[in-house]
Amino acid sequence: MKKKLSFKEKVWTAAKFxxxxxxxxxxxxxxxxxQPQAFRAVGQALNKNKNLYPPKFSGKILAGEKIPxxxxIRSSGFIGGYVKGQREKIRILKKEGVQIKNCRIDLKRFCFIFGSKNIRRFGKLK
Incomplete structure (x- = not known):
């Protein structure tokens, strides 16, 4: 029998996608x-993550090791918080190719929406 994932493990798994x-x-x-009303709790779970990308991000994702x-970010497109600070979050996102203006991101252009293919993978998360 598979172990049931905790709330934070579900959040971290989703972030990896x-x-x-x-x-x-x-x-x-x-x-x-x-957990559609738990968006604040999602932020708290992400803040507890210890498997952050290294400060000098190389652009390579090591499967299963780092949680991005x-x-x-916030639904408004505003950057939001980050355990290493907002400046570091902006630096990493820019290095990955995300354009940021006035601490905001154009969600129409850069937002990843979990599609039906991904949702099937998340059946175990619900």
């Missing part, structure tokens, strides 16, 4: 894990 050059929102992650918390 966001590709470089894209972002998602706290609200979208709360929706995909079937920096790719999760």
């Amino acid at each position: 966001i590709p470089p050059g894209k972002v998602s929102t706290y609200k979208e992650i709360s929706r995909i894990i079937n 918390c920096h790719r999760v």
Whole structure:
């Protein structure tokens, strides 16, 4: 029998699906894990993540090792918080190709939406 994932493990698993050059929102992650009102708790779970990308991000994702918390932002497009600070979050996102203006990201252009293919993978998260 498979171990049931905790709330934070579900959040971290969802964050791993966001590709470089894209972002998602706290609200979208709360929706995909079937906790649509828990967007603030999503932010708290991401803040507890210890598997951050290294400060000198190389652009390579090591499967299963790093959780890209920096790719999760507010629904307004505002950058939001980051355990290493907003400046570092902006630096990493820019290095991945995300354009930021006045601490905001154009969600129409850069937002990753979990599609039906990904949602099937998330069946275990609900």
